[in-house]
Amino acid sequence: MIESARLSAESVSPSRSAQLLARARAFLALTKPRVVALIVFTAVIGMLVAAPAPVAPGLLVAATVGIALVAGAAAAVNCLVERGIDARMRRTAWRPLPRGELSAPETLVFAGLVGGLGLWILGQYVNALTMWLTLATFVGYAIVYTVILKPLTPQNIVIGGASGAMPPVLGWTAVAGEVTTEAMLLFLIIFAWTPPHFWSLALYRTEDYARAGVPMLPVTHGKRYTRLQVLLYTLILFAVSLLPFAIRMSGALYLVAAVLLGAVYIGYAVRLLRSEDERLAQSAFRYSIAYLALLFAALLADRYFAR
Secondary structure (H helix, E strand, O other): OHHHHHHHHHHHHHHHHHHHHHHHHHHHHHOOHHHHHHHHHHHHHHHHHHOOOOOOHHHHHHHHHHHHHHHHHHHHHHHHHOHHHHHHOOOOOOOOOOOOOOOHHHHHHHHHHHHHHHHHHHHHHOOHHHHHHHHHHHHHHHHHHHHHHOOOOOOHHHHHHHHHOOHHHHHHHHHHOOOOHHHHHHHHHHHHHHHHHHHHHHHHOHHHHHHHOOOOHHHHHOHHHHHHHHHHHHHHHHHHHOHHHHOOOOOHHHHHHHHHHHHHHHHHHHHHHHOOOHHHHHHHHHHHHHHHHHHHHHHHHHHHHOO
């Protein structure tokens, strides 16, 4: 009888472990890890570029973890608010809330705990300015963009892009303790990058957004108009990306990288204007992610290896 009970417990244990692992994966999915990875990357670049000397490891870790946790909490709130929209879109129907893997109360508690921990770390181990700016970024994305702008206006990405452009500023203030002109240039780069990035996505997901009732630009103004806007904002982005060199924040290495990366991006935008191929819009979207990562990497390389 004892042996039978032991075998029964052993047979249940793997199932319980699998359930716990599945729930852990569901909570992780709420934080949108790939999006947070790009956020953290640009924040870390902001820290390293702002520092006149190597950043203290403790500060680097605390700022990175704090910003990542708050970004993950904002993503979880976004998933909570948009769970109905996500359920109607093929791109997002797999997320934990539409699939019923997690409940709304669980998500809210999770976001509160993760975000609160992140803010505490920033306030305790970084500085108050970074903590308050990170909180403002959380509110801007989770409330202003998700709740107010996204369902109301096709300019949601343009206006709401301000919160998405904050990570390098947060990294900068974590080290410098103030918002400088250089930090705002990094903000402007991501702010100008956001519309062509998301509108490229919207071009090949237009039916998804229309089905969900989200007024993205291709839904409200048509794909031709959206493709023109992608080109115009890409040209604006190209000009903005040259400003760090113009104010001598960076040198020739960054300039060459910005010109080459920008030329390829403009090439995508021009081809997109002339073509209705959704695969090209998808390629442009994917390149936009590589563009931003490589541009910021070039800024860092210029700072440490080309001076």
